[in-house]
Amino acid sequence: MLAAALDEFAAKGFSGARVQDIADRAGVNKQLINYYFGGKEGLYEGLREEWQQRRGGFADPDLPLDELAVRYLRDTLDDPRRMRLLTWRALSGETGGPAEEDAGGDGPLSRTERRRELGEIAAELDPGVVLVAVMAAVAAPVTMPQQIREFTGLDPQSPEFAELYTEQLRRIVRRLGTLPADASVDEAADVATVRPPEPGGAAG
Numbered sequence: 001m002l003a004a005a006l007d008e009f010a011a012k013g014f015s016g017a018r019v020q021d022i023a024d025r026a027g028v029n030k031q032l033i034n035y036y037f038g039g040k041e042g043l044y045e046g047l048r049e050e051w052q053q054r055r056g057g058f059a060d061p062d063l064p065l066d067e068l069a070v071r072y073l074r075d076t077l078d079d080p081r082r083m084r085l086l087t088w089r090a091l092s093g094e095t096g097g098p099a100e101e102d103a104g105g106d107g108p109l110s111r112t113e114r115r116r117e118l119g120e121i122a123a124e125l126d127p128g129v130v131l132v133a134v135m136a137a138v139a140a141p142v143t144m145p146q147q148i149r150e151f152t153g154l155d156p157q158s159p160e161f162a163e164l165y166t167e168q169l170r171r172i173v174r175r176l177g178t179l180p181a182d183a184s185v186d187e188a189a190d191v192a193t194v195r196p197p198e199p200g201g202a203a204g
Contacts, residue, residue, distance in 0.1 A: 002046050004022050005022050005026075006081050009085045010084040014088060014092065022040075054075075058071050065134070069137070076141060076142060083138075083139050083143075112130055113127045120176075
């Protein structure tokens with residue numbers, strides 16, 4: 001049922017998807033979805049929990065920012081449906097995402113702020129803007145396919161584009177800080193170890 005919900009949400013957006021269509025796609029009775037998930041919101045929450053578990057398998061927040069961005073990009077290229085769903089949600093103005101996850105002080109924004117403190121991101125760059133820019137770059141193969149074809153001459157779903165864009169994204173992200181663009185992952189990791197603040201320490 002969750003796989004069918006992801007297909008429908010990615011194709012039509014959260015608001016446009018209907019529980020009946022999800023049930024038809026899954027080959028189950030609509031009442032079964034309502035019983036187990038309580039409707040669309042429950043399905044979305046189920047997908048969000050599934051995504052968080054999946055993300056935990058590849059997105060260690062202590063990785064260098066360029067490696068983290070590349071891993072998110074590869075996941076997006078492998079299965080663009082989640083990014084399409086997130087884009088639909090963002091365009092519809094619905095809440096939920098990194099800003100809310102940051103409430104505990106160890107979400108994406110807080111970690112990006114600490115990256116700047118550690119020198120992985122240049123001091124003159126705003127962490128929030130950096131985070132938005134990297135997220136937009138990761139989403140671009142899904143949100144800007146026509147521009148990708150026009151500006152690179154490549155199909156955004158092709159292996160050639162994936163290889164080029166992955167390498168270029170890594171270099172671009174490294175340019176945000178003091179690392180040379182051709183630094184190794186291990187060299188980047190020496191600078192980019194991002195740990196939660198010690199109790200009683202600085203929160204920034």
